[in-house]
Amino acid sequence: MSESWEPRIVAFVCNWCTYVGADLAGTSRRTYAPNVRIIRLPCSGRIDPRFIVRALEQGADGVLVSGCHPGDCHYTKGNYYARRRYLVFNSLLNLLGLEPDRVRFAWVSAAEGNKWAELVNLTVDAVRALGPLKLYAEPSEAAPVLQSSSEQTAGGMPAIDTELAERGVRQAARELLEGGDAELVIGYVQTPNGTVVPGFVSTPAEAERLVWNDRCVHNLTTYLTGERIGANGKVAVVVKGCDARAAVALMQESQLDRQRVKLIGVECHGVRGECGQLADKCGACELHTPHICDVLASADGAVSRPEAPGTEPTSFPASQRVKAELAELMAMSPAQRLAFWRAELSRCVRCYACRAVCPLCYCQICAADRNQPQYLAPGSDWKGALSWEVTRALHLAGRCVGCGECVRACPQGIRLDLIQSFLADVVQRELGSVSGADPQALPPLSTFRPEDPEEFIL
């Protein structure tokens, strides 16, 4: 590090409060560190965490984010949404192991010229002490291996006969097709060599092709949106409890019209994971019976149309193993955590399998596919990989239902479940929201409470 290095800080500030406050610092002839470049936006609600990451990618050593005090937003609510977003983003940065002082959030009003000056000085001094951004430099620590990964398993497969439920699924599909409630049923079928895959049947006779067993691991609700086969017309989809949560999340976001889409719930006691044992997510499952569906195929063969098939889930399905791994991670130093995540996330090759399987990744044009503007760093070097992983994690925060498909799909075995479980825990603990539970609820980052936590904001 050369003697002459000075921190370069980018500040994203809102036009109506902080920018005016900074202006006031100037007109008051308040002297303060010159290391900050201000980018003015209409509102802190417009500040996308991607901007913050992009600033770091483009060479900033630190980022300052500031807007009006909650309650004083020029657009009434913008900073309330921003506050929740910053909470989640700040937590993610903590999980990833970025030094906390590099990205700082504050409320600075138009009258707080002195606060602005002090804030800048504080930030510059803190970043100067940390040195230039090391996030993209060669890792300084060897990547730790999580001990908890091997210590815990989800357990053995339950000895439940799925044949009766299978008949129930076929019957439910047949009845919906015969009755005209569905023109297409999305379910599970078996290929000639016995692999269970998603299948699509459109006549009552074809319903016999549907299967139900412990290899029905896919989340079929992913076919309900976009250009997928179930995005239009009258469709029925077979859902396990975890899949029904995704359906509920889609309902919350107005992406699933219950007039058009019928849910064939099936009682599930676990599916097999990659190694042939019980999948990790099944170890923490509260929903052997989906809490929402139109038709239910029970394990005893009954086919019913219950009003309330099951009780709403109360938490994110994070297994004991995941919880132990997260505890182990958070007990490490930030530098060790960063080394862990670097080894983990830099395996990403931007294949977007995670995005493709996820029912909640349904944007017509993904942020990763835009180059006007270039929201994400391209490529799958560490910078590009982190760009994608952070963006996706944040876009799913509070929405992800923990179906585990992304981890299953990832050809690099990246522990996306750890990130989403961590963020889901933050969202439940701090914002009181559980994903995929109540169809009437709003996704947590689409709403706010005036009393939302903000201890981390200066």
Place this chain on the structure above:
Amino acid sequence: MQPMDNAYKPHLVTVEAITDETPDVRTLRLTFKDPNVAHAFTFRAGQFAEYSSFGDGECVFCIASPPTRKGYVECSFKLAGRVTTALRDAEVGDTLGFRGPYGNSFPIETFVGHNLLFIGGGIGMAPVRSIFENCLDLRDQFKEITILNGARSVADLVYKQQVAEWERRPDLRCVCTVDPGGETPDWKGEIGFIPTVLEKMAPSADDTYAVLCGPPIMIKLTLQTLAKLGFPPERIYTTLENRMKCGFGKCGRCNVGPVYVCKDGPVFSAAQLATLPPDM
């Protein structure tokens, strides 16, 4: 240290001149910074290049100027996305990148001694212009030359300056047309879609080679008209536009059937096109 032969590294070019052909089509005249490259550079009409705006990326356009005019290359492009926006923002004196020439070319040797019919629609006039002016520069090697230049409207006609020169020449027939509704009160040219006007012109297919380029729908309909007029597919040439990246057959993007449009094209005869699967 031995300099690497980096196939991905463009030549540096300077923007010499800018012409706005239409509100959204611009032509850049580029000269090579390296005098050795400038001196040695040759290409054949129909070839293309990858043009760089460093920091924004690369984009493929044909080389619009004819190879017979030395000292510069020209490209014409329509404003569409990030790279074309950056190219449009370039000023005279700015530095861009040029990687090429790539691809095959129009078989001008085969055209020698024959009649030639050129048809260009909109920005499709750019590749047509290269081979057309190449032939004009060697005028006495060809028999009758006709060009049909069409666009949606008068404002969308490209190469207005060149067209004015072509119209003045007694040794070729130049017809311009705009789509119905695209004419201005003082428009003297034809009014009608290219296939319609072409049929009205009824050029003889005898001993004639046709070159056409334009939007996919125009190519499709014009090929039908040419067939009606008796042109055999072996004597009709077009140049394809595909999304391309590397420009020389490695990135896979322009693969259509067994060919790469960048390497085995972009110039194809209608007969060759008929053998390719229809996903282009």
Place this chain on the structure above:
Amino acid sequence: MSQTPKMLKDLGALAGAIMASGVSVVAPSAGPGPSRFRRLASAEELAMPRVNTQLPPKEHLFPPTEPLLRFRYRGTDVELTDPPLPAEKLVLLGVRPCDAAGIALLDAVFLADPTDPFYAARRANATIVAVGCARADDDCFCTAVGLSPHSSYGSDLLLLPAEGGYLAEAVTDKGRQLVAAHASLFTDAASARAAAPPKLQRASLDGVDEQLQAAFADARWAAIAARCLGCACCASVCPTCHCFDIADEASARSGVRLRSWDACGLEMFTKHTSGHNPRPNQPARFRQRVMHKLSYSVASLGRPLCVGCGRCISHCPVGMDIHQAAAQFATSG
């Protein structure tokens, strides 16, 4: 040139000897994530898989992202710099014959004129030591595409499992040089016979290139590809997928032009800036994958671009199966 068959007793010993001579060994070994080829820190790290690694060795010749060019702005001028050429000598040890064939096919793409200098440098510095298969799994189908579990295509040195070790066949000069450099490890093996290659379950795809060509407009593609999600998982695990994108990443002062893996399965692959997409739906895109691998490449390269490793099948989150898809057209004649 000696024609006496040679035996190698122990792969680990070969790895150790190569490393001792100052050359890196990249071989199957344990580590975070799926099984793959990694740089060995010691010969003990070598861990040959039962059938094959989950990820192919192609990332060591064709990395997921690499710089092609660096540039620096100087007023209205731009200064270009070539990135340094990779210079590390290495031995890719434990490559299965399907993956070795994959490397030969990547050679056909990247070494063709104009040569890709980055791939060429890595390739020149790499020696491919293939190890024949003793076992196959349900997704393997190398024999269906004209290869075999004991094929030497693409390798410099082929080691076939035999009693007491491996029967060594030096295929190229590089292979011969490697054997000569570690001659003490290779003993004469006059009467040794390689173990029989495993039998593969999946049917032959002989002649499928022509059948597929005739099937371009077949209505069955929609049903075959209905569940395809349009990700690039298959391409990323494929030993021969070589499609890439080029994008610039720049700041106000300088930047880099990066080459990154891309895939025909992704919607954006052929999408024009105008919005027109020649392959506008997933069946069209999946069809392109099958055609490119099993039909078009036969016309342009002389053999399928698919080596039958089966990874795309086992990794696909929804079980898309290129062999099953192609076989449908084969049996219908």
